[in-house]
Amino acid sequence: MIDGKVMVTGGAGYIGSHAVLALLDAGHEVVVVDNLVTGFDWAVDPRATLVQANVADDAKVRAAIRDHKVRAILHFAGSVVVPESVSDPLKYYRNNTAASRSLIESAVAEGVAHFIFSSTAATYGTPEKVPVAEGDPTVPINPYGMSKLMTEAMLRDVAAAHPMNYAALRYFNVAGADPQGRSGQSTVGATHLIKIAVEAATGKRDAVGVYGTDFDTPDGTGVRDYIHVSDLAAAHVAALDLLIANPAASHTLNAGYGQGFSVLEVLDAVDRITNRTIERRFEGRRAGDPAALIADNxxxxxxxxxxxxxADLDGIVRDALGWERVLAERGR
Structure with missing residues (x-):
């Protein structure tokens, strides 16, 4: 166990709130830093302390690190919509790269020993082979992926120059919700396929857009490696344990299951579980979407x-669907 608290940036958001749960369940003390632009204060477990601030606000972040004796940071805050990054790249270089630089500088200045970064499989761009491994070329094809890769580079250089180690976890497609119904994806207008599909299945949407049917995949639709958000949160806790045990080493790791499902396979799973048929609306490819992304894990x-x-697609869908029903009960 760490000697001090763990700071979770973006801990009022989807993945961050699950990481907060996993840390608390493991016995850590947690302080959340979130500006609540896309996150929700009610998504933060009451066992944690919430500080409303932007991670780029050096004064507030450094005060929180000092006041709460923070020794490790899990950094989830940032912007995550790939098509938006193509149309508004400067937003992504500000919210992801520049803000991360400010946070890392605050961490170094205040003597934070361990840093875990929410990276992405988008750093690989269009892989030369699938599954893709950590040592494969990183050639992002959108500003989102590049903004994350630049932060990985900063962490590598900082860890070489200062007494701080890090883990960068490259997420594949995160989905599902806490099986106990404590948290889930709550963002209005979310762009994640399984979230969209369960919203359609519960009447929040009329249909699901299928963007591209001519990819070089078995059924022509994009193939992705879907990882349950609770498994991903558990990986962060395990990564923190490793950083504490060996402070001289840092790690960059794929976070996925090593198996892929196409868009149509995911929609078929939702149909199967809900016993209804979601309307599919077939449209052209979106900018910045590779045909397939599967982790070598x-x-x-x-x-x-x-x-x-x-690691079960039907189980991921059931948990996501369960969270939609929780939101409906709460009027959200």
Missing amino acids: RAILATLDWTPKH
Whole structure:
């Protein structure tokens, strides 16, 4: 266990709120820093302390680190919509790269020992081969992926110059919700396929857009590696344990299951579980979308004390659907 608290930036958001739950359940003390632009204060477990601030606000962040004796930071705050990054790249270089630079500088100045970064498989761009491994070329095809890769580079250089180690977890497609119904994806207008599909299944949307049917995949639609958000949160706790145990080493790891499902396969799973048929609206490809992204996850399995517990597409869909019903009950 760490000697001090863990700061979670973006802890009022989708993935961050699940990481907060996993940390608290593991016995850590947690302080959340979130500006609540896309997150929700009610999504933060009451066992954690919430500080409303932007991660680029050096004064507030450094005060929070000092006041709460923070020794580790899990950094989730940022912008995550790939098509938006193509149309508004400067937003992504501000919210992801520049803000991360400010946060890392605050961490170094205040003596934070460990840093875990929410990176992405978008750093690979269009992979030369699938599954894609950590040592494969990183050639992002959109500003979102580039903004994250630039932050990885900063962390690598900072860890070489200062007494701080890090783990950068490259997420594949995060989906699902806390199986206990404590948190889930709550963003209005979300762009994640499974979130959109369960919204359609519960009447919040009329249909689901299928963007591209001519990819070089078995059914022509994009193939992605979907990882349950609770498994991903558990990976962060395991990564923190590893950083604490060996402060001289840093790690960059894929976070995925090593298996892919197409858009149509995901929609078929939602149909199967809800016993209804979601309307599909077929449209052209979106800018910046590769045909397939599947993780080679051998490194994370070998490096972390982590075994996925929710690696089942139907289970991921059921948990996502359960969260939609929680939101409906709450009038959200």
